[in-house]
Amino acid sequence: RAENGYNLWLRYMPIENGQLRQAYQHQLASIVVCNQSPTINAALKELINGINLMIGKVPNVSSITGNAAIDFKTNRLVLAKLDQPAIAAQFSTVELRQIGQEGYLIKTVRQNRVPQILIAANTDIGLLYGSFHLLKLMQTHQSLQALNIQQWPRLKLRILDHWDNLNGTVERGYAGYSLWNWQTLPGIIQKRYIDYARANASIGINGAVLNNVNASVKSLTKEYLIKTAALAKAFKPYGIKVYLTAKFSAPKELGHLKTADPLDPAVIKWWKDKVAEIYHYIPNFGGFLVKASSEGQPGPGDYGRTHADGANMMAAALKPYGGIVMWRTFVYENKKGADRAKQGYDEFKPLDGKFDENVLLQAKYGPIDFQPREAFNPLFGAMPHTHMMMEFQITQEYFGFATHLVYLGSLFQEYLRKDTYQKGPGTTIAKVLEERVNPGTDDNNRLTGIAGVANIGTDVNWCGHPFGQANWYAFGRFAWNPMASADSIAADWLKMTFTNDPGFVNPIKKLMLGSREVAVNYMTPLGLSHLMKFALHYGPGPWSKSAEVYHHADSVGIGLDRTVTGSDAVSQYAPALASKYSNLKTTPLNLILWFHHIGWDQKIATGETMWNSLVHYYYQGVKQVAAMQQIWQSMKGKIDEDRFNYVTQLLKQQHLEAKWWRNGCVLYFQQYSKRPLPKDCKEPG
Ligand code: GCW
Numbered sequence: 221r222a223e224n225g226y227n228l229w230l231r232y233m234p235i236e237n238g239q240l241r242q243a244y245q246h247q248l249a250s251i252v253v254c255n256q257s258p259t260i261n262a263a264l265k266e267l268i269n270g271i272n273l274m275i276g277k278v279p280n281v282s283s284i285t286g287n288a289a290i291d292f293k294t295n296r297l298v299l300a301k302l303d304q305p306a307i308a309a310q311f312s313t314v315e316l317r318q319i320g321q322e323g324y325l326i327k328t329v330r331q332n333r334v335p336q337i338l339i340a341a342n343t344d345i346g347l348l349y350g351s352f353h354l355l356k357l358m359q360t361h362q363s364l365q366a367l368n369i370q371q372w373p374r375l376k377l378r379i380l381d382h383w384d385n386l387n388g389t390v391e392r393g394y395a396g397y398s399l400w401n402w403q404t405l406p407g408i409i410q411k412r413y414i415d416y417a418r419a420n421a422s423i424g425i426n427g428a429v430l431n432n433v434n435a436s437v438k439s440l441t442k443e444y445l446i447k448t449a450a451l452a453k454a455f456k457p458y459g460i461k462v463y464l465t466a467k468f469s470a471p472k473e474l475g476h477l478k479t480a481d482p483l484d485p486a487v488i489k490w491w492k493d494k495v496a497e498i499y500h501y502i503p504n505f506g507g508f509l510v511k512a513s514s515e516g517q518p519g520p521g522d523y524g525r526t527h528a529d530g531a532n533m534m535a536a537a538l539k540p541y542g543g544i545v546m547w548r549t550f551v552y553e554n555k556k557g558a559d560r561a562k563q564g565y566d567e568f569k570p571l572d573g574k575f576d577e578n579v580l581l582q583a584k585y586g587p588i589d590f591q592p593r594e595a596f597n598p599l600f601g602a603m604p605h606t607h608m609m610m611e612f613q614i615t616q617e618y619f620g621f622a623t624h625l626v627y628l629g630s631l632f633q634e635y636l637r638k639d640t641y642q643k644g645p646g647t648t649i650a651k652v653l654e655e656r657v658n659p660g661t662d663d664n665n666r667l668t669g670i671a672g673v674a675n676i677g678t679d680v681n682w683c684g685h686p687f688g689q690a691n692w693y694a695f696g697r698f699a700w701n702p703m704a705s706a707d708s709i710a711a712d713w714l715k716m717t718f719t720n721d722p723g724f725v726n727p728i729k730k731l732m733l734g735s736r737e738v739a740v741n742y743m744t745p746l747g748l749s750h751l752m753k754f755a756l757h758y759g760p761g762p763w764s765k766s767a768e769v770y771h772h773a774d775s776v777g778i779g780l781d782r783t784v785t786g787s788d789a790v791s792q793y794a795p796a797l798a799s800k801y802s803n804l805k806t807t808p809l810n811l812i813l814w815f816h817h818i819g820w821d822q823k824i825a826t827g828e829t830m831w832n833s834l835v836h837y838y839y840q841g842v843k844q845v846a847a848m849q850q851i852w853q854s855m856k857g858k859i860d861e862d863r864f865n866y867v868t869q870l871l872k873q874q875h876l877e878a879k880w881w882r883n884g885c886v887l888y889f890q891q892y893s894k895r896p897l898p899k900d901c902k903e904p905g
Contacts, residue, residue, distance in 0.1 A: 228693075250281070268281065298339070310338060352423075381433065394616065405450050423693055482525050507546070526571060549568050561587040572605050591618055592749075594749055623685065745838065790815065
């Protein structure tokens, strides 16, 4: 059948295995829910639709209100909250404590020897998440016979950042236009908004920043607040809160004040009133995301104030309503000779402990900018008195847009598991993110989070590249559990999105897991960064003036000296790492050019000279894309023709562009190295 990718990983394909189908039919013949609410109704709708599509049978549904007892004898699947003693009695106290406000328990229980599946939670949203989990088990063909599942999110804020402009374009978006149709809002709630919310809820995403961090003040006007309110209302049953970016100069631009100085009483009052207005229209508003004093955006720096002054002023306005501020640490100046990698840390580290309790600092995974590989951002672990959240980029700004197949699950995993050593070995970034800054606070008040810059647009398949969907999916799963595995997430996604056939899932999972390193190889191997074409960031551009500051290639060698003889960025890391990175021999091979300037003829850990190694990585990357093409070709017939053919074309294009990258970079660097290509690297362009 034709498949255009619209249904993402929620395809609910018919289960062809007769035995499994029969077992499911029996196990899910009826559903009972206790009490109703928009969220419970969404769960029920999803279950009924999913079960029907997968096993061809609509379950009988009944609901119980108040304290009426559940008829365990006749019902197979029970969705109930744990405030019912009979339900809570099925679980241990540890289980009940763990799951908090968004978690859930799924358990097979026996009443009169008849097995029932119980989905239980403290909240309605927990029940919705649990329902999606049950559906996932079916989508991945797992037995429902003896379930005993405890799930809860390790991070509280799991947010998509949309860089959507109000005119419908998306900054760094490669999948069409913005999903939000401002012109027809608030009157028209497109089905697509609901499907967006379903997809997010299915992976536990619980927030969306609707507009670009390069913000327009218009989004804070009454006209737009009313439109935003309609979206917020539509998303609410799915547990998704809406946030907006706040342009720091809004008091001047909208309020006609003379200043936006965060310490000016009129400015303070303006934000207070604005926030009151926002909550009047959007009672469950989440808060602000702010890009300030960065890349030309206005900010507290314009008035000689600190980031803490700016963030705390907004936070004070939001606090009475439970709102938060996510303040970005992405700041740098293109000062001659300055190492951009150091600037975020230099500016924010001294402010540790100065931010109010409803402020989080949102830091990119690396100190520069969403590169295929960077050292990790040294701010993680270095701000023990500040709520820190991670910012990943799901949209592939530096990864070949929506043309290249790059599974980012591997990247998310790499950074989340990085050891910062800040509290000794084992202080992973995942731990830093999960840790409560105030250990005494209860689950409701802990402020932890992660954000991903969305890769979603109006393309029929949402993400442009069919495999781009995997990055949205993986982001949600890692947000739920930062120690999740990229491998099993890829497997789940493939099964739900394409087929459970192991002849497809195993080889393509392997292809996905290797794909990020392949892109690193043909774009920026060995710790190089920012060689993309200036401003556009598509294709190679190591020759641009802006790239030179990142690769430092000269007649002697290549790479940036970030040790004490250079910019000394190494000293921003914990001592154990600083000394590791200071020594070429102990620097991870994949970061050597990030930390060192290395002579062309110097032997590196590959066993070859710097120059030959560099060239070999570029050639290797191209070969690997050819291998990906071959593997994909051998999948013909295993999945629908539409997506098979589309990915075939995309991989062909990726192969061409990998060569473009290889040839551009190798030829460019050869001007400096003045060395011949290794003998096995003579393949013509
Ligand atoms: O990655 C860079 C992008 C800009 C972006 C900026 C940021 C929204 O090239 O387009 O602006 O980062 O993260 O603020």
